[in-house]
Amino acid sequence: MSKKVNDGMVGYAFPPFQMQIERGKLREFTRAIGDDNPAFQGDDPIIPPTFPTVFLFWAGEGLEGALKALGVDIWNVLHGEQEYEYHGVLRVGDVITGRSRVESITEKKGMTFILIVTEYHNQADDLILTETMTIIVR
Amino acid sequence: MIYYEDVDVGDDLPQLVKGPLTEQDLVRYSGASGDFNPIHTVPKVAHLVGLDGVIAHGMLIMAYAGQLLTDWAGVGSVKRIKVRFSGMTKPTETLVCRGQVTGTSIEDGQGMVSGKLTVKGQADDSLKLKGDFTLILPLRHNNL
Numbered sequence A: 001m002s003k004k005v006n007d008g009m010v011g012y013a014f015p016p017f018q019m020q021i022e023r024g025k026l027r028e029f030t031r032a033i034g035d036d037n038p039a040f041q042g043d044d045p046i047i048p049p050t051f052p053t054v055f056l057f058w059a060g061e062g063l064e065g066a067l068k069a070l071g072v073d074i075w076n077v078l079h080g081e082q083e084y085e086y087h088g089v090l091r092v093g094d095v096i097t098g099r100s101r102v103e104s105i106t107e108k109k110g111m112t113f114i115l116i117v118t119e120y121h122n123q124a125d126d127l128i129l130t131e132t133m134t135i136i137v138r
Numbered sequence B: 001m002i003y004y005e006d007v008d009v010g011d012d013l014p015q016l017v018k019g020p021l022t023e024q025d026l027v028r029y030s031g032a033s034g035d036f037n038p039i040h041t042v043p044k045v046a047h048l049v050g051l052d053g054v055i056a057h058g059m060l061i062m063a064y065a066g067q068l069l070t071d072w073a074g075v076g077s078v079k080r081i082k083v084r085f086s087g088m089t090k091p092t093e094t095l096v097c098r099g100q101v102t103g104t105s106i107e108d109g110q111g112m113v114s115g116k117l118t119v120k121g122q123a124d125d126s127l128k129l130k131g132d133f134t135l136i137l138p139l140r141h142n143n144l
Helices: A023-032 A053-059 A062-070 B023-033 B043-048 B058-073
Strands: A017-020 A077-086 A095-108 A111-121 A127-137 B016-018 B078-085 B095-107 B110-121 B127-137
Touching: A017 A053, A023 A053, A023 B023, A053 A062, A053 A095, A053 B023, A062 A077, A062 A127, A077 B058, A095 A127, B016 B058, B023 B058, B058 B078, B058 B095, B058 B110, B058 B127, B095 B127
Parallel strands: none
Antiparallel strands: A017 A095, A077 A127, A077 B078, A095 A111, A111 A127, B016 B095, B078 B127, B095 B110, B110 B127
């Protein structure tokens, strides 16, 4: 069976995106997930571990943009795995720059697994976070 | 506050129960996250793709797993969290998040605690996601 996704996309780099972490967006997010930890309401709170999904969808192209670039129909995909690895902390006020790339495309049991890695640098240009998203194409 | 020295392999994290989930929660999370895929909010679209109603965002369920960790070890403690999504979650479900410590070590003067976690439906024990994590905990006695 032929691959559903073009191998030639491995290594493809999406346009970089930038976003400032805002207090209001953080509050909207913590309310949406029902997390009332007072630590998120201090002066320069650290973000919850999965908050960076906001970067990808509000500043980046989100899943839809990535799939469009890959020529994949959104109705045929599943979100298989998700990983965040922090190399530092991100707080309200920080400005992140995200760079996503197609890390690998592999075929297993008739399904195609696409790994998209996004590296986030802060305003000091330190690498703060590496995100790995696994998308499964049925 | 939890210190590295207080943690042993095999320790269970305090359980976190979330829900019952409502359609409103999914609308809120769509707006907050920016993931507006209509299978999470528009029943008509969910039916078109063969579901019997809207389903929760996987990332919402992962956020609960994140809260399991930060409730226990503090905001900013999470070095790494990785999950594999296993099953769909529907409104009305109540979820139980559990975690367990599988390893401890001191690296570069930092207390590292690793472990595994699950999120399951309370009613039928159905697995929503499972994963693993690494936390950085403060040392009570920093002799460096």
